[in-house]
Amino acid sequence: MTFLKSQVESSAEFPKILHEEDESVTGLRLEIPGPFDIDATLECGQTFGWERVTLEDGTAWFKGVIGCTGVMVNFDRSSSNLTVLYDTQDFCDPSDQKANARALAEKVFHYFALDDDLELIYEFLLHGSVSSGADVDPVMDAALSYGYGLRILRQDPWECLISYISSAMNNIPAICKIIGYFRKTLGKPVGFGQYTFPPPEAFMAAGHSCIRNSRCGFRSTYILDAADKVVNGEVDLDLIANLPLSDARRELQKIAGVGPKVADCVLLFAYHRLDAFPVDRWVLRAMSHFYFDGNAITVEQAKREGSRRFGPFSGYAQEYLFHYARNYCHGQF
Known part of the structure; x- marks a missing residue:
């Protein structure tokens, strides 16, 4: 695996809310290649175990558990750095800082699906799924722009x-x-x-x-x-x-x-089967409104059309449609 540039940093460099007095808390910083929106990723409705913590300076951190490790995570858009704080006591050998940092970094990389090539996926959803003769799928264009950087997690x-x-x-x-x-x-x-x-x-x-x-x-x-x-x-x-x-x-x-x-x-x-296309009420409404001229359709029709249009990246199309319909188009259909 080609890994991200990372470094282990002492907890003293981080905000007070992160328990500076606890010497067992350390941080891992990863430089993220490609688009990443941590807010959309953790708050779009695909996972239910993360809590947003907003500091006095307005920066947002998220508190959750990856594997058997409790973490606090923050993404800085300006530097494309993902900071992960963790307690070394969550590891079998707290003293082996390098090994623990490496192990956690790999879990973070896997969990946030940082190996997904979002630009390639976007290109396919914008152009590869077009069947009407248009240059791009205008619905996907709007949905991808709204949720740009949202990643499908690999949950337990x-x-x-x-x-x-x-x-x-x-x-x-x-x-x-x-x-x-x-x-x-x-x-x-x-x-x-x-x-x-x-x-x-x-x-x-x-x-x-x-x-x-x-x-x-x-x-x-x-x-x-x-x-x-x-x-x-x-x-x-x-x-x-x-x-x-x-x-x-x-x-x-x-x-x-x-x-x-x-x-x-x-x-x-959980399994990162990106060809899956779950259909709930929001996706059903979106598929009806955008791809069936507002006509009533069944869940099976929506799933079949979603799979046909979006193929190997149907799952990404589904989640962007869900996020767009629920949070941006709410009340429009």
Whole structure:
């Protein structure tokens, strides 16, 4: 892997909110090639485990967990530097600073999909998907401009699965609260007062009453079914990574409460299957309005047209359409 330029820096160089008095906190700085919008990436609705922290000077940091490490991240557009703060106590050998920094940098690189060539993807979505004779797809042009730099994350498959099971007939703030409850109640403490996402065994041990206390409602049965099938090997989350898209979708749909949309969300946002095209109400409205002259269409029609138009980068097209429709076009259709 060709890696990004990085360096380890002492916590004393960072704002007071980042606990300068704690000598175990250090920082990693990565120079990011290509477009990156950390706000759009973490707040577009693909993930539910990050919290925005705004400092007195107005700079925005995001607090979350990557792997088993609690982090604070900030992206400086002027320098294209991504700063990652972490607690060395989250590592098995806190004294091996170089190895820990390298390991975390690789995880950050992978998680934020910094190897995706967004310029190439944009070029394809603007020109390769055009079928009307126009020079560019005007809808994609608007959506890509609005969300420029948004990247599809590579989330942990188990956490992503539970997140999207919890998303059924739900809103983003409620999903965030459910995931936060599971972390704090069943996870392990890590840096910056955060908690890891618990493994399926922890859900099984917790039982139905504890799961329902998250206020996930009817979804508790689905969550426990997912835990049971993963623990017992009926659903192999590692195997899914190597399956064709249709087979991977069927494997996930063995779990109660996992339909085509939830399966496609997990495949896109955890397994980075960029050919997946999940269709929720926002994408359905956008596809109807922009590509079917406002006529009523089915979810299957929207998915089929999205896959036909956007091919290997359908997932990026979907998320940019979702972000654009929900946040810019809200109320227009």
